[in-house]
Amino acid sequence: MTNQSSAVKFYSGEQIPLELHKVRIVQKLFLRPIEERKVAVEEAGFNTFLLNTKDIFLDMLTDSGTNAMSDNQVSSMLQADDAYAGSQSFYRMEEAAREVFGKHYVLPVHQGRAAENIVSQVFIKKGEVIPMNYHFTTTKEHMELNGGKVLEIYKDDALDIKSTKPFKGNIDIDKLKAVFEKYGKDKVAFVRMEASTNLIGGQPFSMQNMRDVKAICDQNDTMMVLDASLIGENAYFIKQREEEFKNAEIKDILLEMCGYADLVYFSSRKVSSTRGGGILTNSKDLYLKMRDLLVLYEGFLTYGGMSVREIEAMAVGLKETCDDTVISQSPSFIKYAVDNLDKAGVPVITPAGALGCHIDAMGFLPHVPQQEYPAGALASALYIISGIRGMERGTISSVRDENGDDVLADVELLRLAFPRRVFTLSQTMFVVDRVKWLFDNRELVGGLQWIEEPPLLRFFMGRLEAIGDWPEKLMAKFKEDFGDSL
Numbered sequence: 001m002t003n004q005s006s007a008v009k010f011y012s013g014e015q016i017p018l019e020l021h022k023v024r025i026v027q028k029l030f031l032r033p034i035e036e037r038k039v040a041v042e043e044a045g046f047n048t049f050l051l052n053t054k055d056i057f058l059d060m061l062t063d064s065g066t067n068a069m070s071d072n073q074v075s076s077m078l079q080a081d082d083a084y085a086g087s088q089s090f091y092r093m094e095e096a097a098r099e100v101f102g103k104h105y106v107l108p109v110h111q112g113r114a115a116e117n118i119v120s121q122v123f124i125k126k127g128e129v130i131p132m133n134y135h136f137t138t139t140k141e142h143m144e145l146n147g148g149k150v151l152e153i154y155k156d157d158a159l160d161i162k163s164t165k166p167f168k169g170n171i172d173i174d175k176l177k178a179v180f181e182k183y184g185k186d187k188v189a190f191v192r193m194e195a196s197t198n199l200i201g202g203q204p205f206s207m208q209n210m211r212d213v214k215a216i217c218d219q220n221d222t223m224m225v226l227d228a229s230l231i232g233e234n235a236y237f238i239k240q241r242e243e244e245f246k247n248a249e250i251k252d253i254l255l256e257m258c259g260y261a262d263l264v265y266f267s268s269r270k271v272s273s274t275r276g277g278g279i280l281t282n283s284k285d286l287y288l289k290m291r292d293l294l295v296l297y298e299g300f301l302t303y304g305g306m307s308v309r310e311i312e313a314m315a316v317g318l319k320e321t322c323d324d325t326v327i328s329q330s331p332s333f334i335k336y337a338v339d340n341l342d343k344a345g346v347p348v349i350t351p352a353g354a355l356g357c358h359i360d361a362m363g364f365l366p367h368v369p370q371q372e373y374p375a376g377a378l379a380s381a382l383y384i385i386s387g388i389r390g391m392e393r394g395t396i397s398s399v400r401d402e403n404g405d406d407v408l409a410d411v412e413l414l415r416l417a418f419p420r421r422v423f424t425l426s427q428t429m430f431v432v433d434r435v436k437w438l439f440d441n442r443e444l445v446g447g448l449q450w451i452e453e454p455p456l457l458r459f460f461m462g463r464l465e466a467i468g469d470w471p472e473k474l475m476a477k478f479k480e481d482f483g484d485s486l
């Protein structure tokens, strides 16, 4: 029996996402006056990563470590077993991970990128290529640090903003075959598939695509690695959008997905609404190759850099990932926001995916050249007029080439993340309302330029400034339209 908000019909006929939980612990939020928000963003160097949450109303930066935990997760933390080695907490988590992912060997790590560090060090040799549907920021850095080259072989139409394609996260099978022909199987370190492809709008791949990719990996004796950080939502979309699975249980979909992968890794900050991460495999040989590095970088095999309390909550959270009422929440709220913004003419990625609502900043601010970082400018502008914090996912999040030139991103996105079960419908309506206002006043928003640019992962720590006085003009128009309203 499905138990998800899309299964509830309202008498009015409207399609409204329904919270399938009650709120029992709350945190007070502050919505500061616009003058204070403008000062806060200037002090943060127009980089939303550098804002302090005391100045933020709705924090939609990320779903990483910000999903709401369940009562069962919080209570499990009380029974945590403190031990350097052999903690019972670990064995409970190991059992849950085996059950959910169907893999026997479980290596705990402190977060997703730690898994990427180990997988990249062990399985990538200099000069090898790694074909994938799309990269994730930290994934790519780790692979390149180990001498690998990332090849993105998504379908030609995967980056179309407006689309009705249900599985834009698919790998293009012809391109995958061409990679093996061009480089030869010995030069392909492994093939990577990322569930709910993060950087292109949380777009899922289909089970059929996994089967096709797996067949080609098998023909070439090459491993398939699954980044399962957002696997719950990908499984939910497979159930929603792939005919064969419409009556399947989420847990069976997850098991089939993981079954095609030789190695699965994940960030628990996403998948189990906790902190931490893990690497899983059924191969003793692969396990032994990674084990020693795990102890070197993360800690002993039964804690991997995590606290035992987190490990307990992870055990419960992994099992809850198989629950429709848990994993349907974020996608149904995202769909509400995306459909309403789309109706109002705001350029957003369609169809709605996982993780968040993704606004196309080049479509929103066509007058801001890509060299002036439209997605970063849009993130700052939205914060100024609403106190909503989103994340730039565009050129600022990419890396300069060997000549020091900016590599213009394929897409310039402002991502408004919807952490699981954190925001209510009225807060979601506020987001839609303020984005619509900003869209109607978009010509007031200008670009950004660097004042401090770190060489590595500059989007985390770099500082920029507004080109011209557009923040003042935007604030003046806001006050004209809203008067004293926050």
Ligand SMILES: *Cc1c(COP(=O)(O)O)cnc(C)c1O
Residues within 6 Å of the ligand: 064, 111, 112, 113, 114, 136, 138, 139, 194, 198, 227, 229, 230, 266, 267, 268, 269, 270, 276, 277
């Ligand atoms: C977040 C994320 C990671 C990195 O995980 P962290 O826990 O943030 O280090 C890797 N891959 C994907 C797809 C992610 O979404």
